[in-house]
Amino acid sequence: MAVHFAAPKTGTGKYESLLERCKDLNPVPTAVAHPCDASSLTGAMEAAQQGLIEPILVGPRSKIQNAADAAGIDLKNVEMIDAPHSVAAAAKAVALLREAKAELLMKGSLHSDELLAAVVSREGGLRTGRRISHVFVMDVPTYHKVLMVTDGAINIAPTLEDKVDICQNAIDLAISLGLERPKVAILAAVETVTSKMPATLDAAALCKMAQRGQIKGAILDGPLAFDNAISREAAKTKGIDSQVAGDPDILLAPDLEAGNILAKQLTFLAKADSAGLVLGARVPIILTSRADSVRSRIASCAVAMLAAHARRHNA
DSSP: OOOOOOOOSSOOOHHHHHHHHHTTSOOEEEEEEOOOSHHHHHHHHHHHHTTSEEEEEEEOHHHHHHHHHHHTOOOTTSEEEEOSSHHHHHHHHHHHHHTTSOSEEEEOSSOHHHHHHHHHOTTTOOOOSSOOEEEEEEEOTTSSSOEEEEOSSSOSSOOHHHHHHHHHHHHHHHHHTTOSSOEEEEEOSSSSOOTTOHHHHHHHHHHHHHHTTSSOSSEEEEEEOHHHHHOHHHHHHTTOOOSSTTOOSEEEOSSHHHHHHHHHHHHHTSOOEEEEEEESSSSOEEOOOTTOOHHHHHHHHHHHHHHHHHHHHHO
């Protein structure tokens, strides 16, 4: 192959520590839906070279080969399943998961809604009893550990019940990445509960639900404004005594717009790298942007690989 995993642009090493944890694990069979441009194909093949996945490329054979030729990638020993277009590729990739021929699903160069339509299809999809949600797994140079932001991509205006699933999905992922008891900061504009701001009521309810065992495996606190969530000093200034403030592993946004804006601010202003994963389906789904770097795609595959092996262990 002509391309190689780039060195960390920030030098923080957070993503590299994830890759280190993957070294002793077997690569996971992964259906890659419609990898028909150089970026998505390179990301999948670099992840294969790193020993993270065993890619099964699903899409128009000629377009995949053209992308490989443009990127200087040899596909001689790579399994390919022909599909005439992106919608058919998504359906065939999902079918591979249902037939247990793959354990992960990876987005190629198709639109996210095309892939997710196949995932949530009532006939032949990958639905479970839990709501699906998206998690950004972020390497923020100014923060001391990997930070997750959810949900900034799928659930537009989540209800309290939706937030329970969104929260639990992120907690389960954090545990699969090696955290024993992740800390969740439930974000709002203020740190006090008020009926004028529904997000604060949801935050208070989520904390009580965690106390009653309706959300498991984490320490929750909220509502917390962003400054109080991320800075222990800011929390102390406002008299907030919290195990979470200043040290969250997960930021739970009040809605999609807030989560999306937050993640993109961290990316473009704080120079953060972000991996992307969809959870709550039968398998983890590697859902990256078509504009994502190869580094981000590989990081997404590493996170998904760890999640897949955790599922095997818990099965």
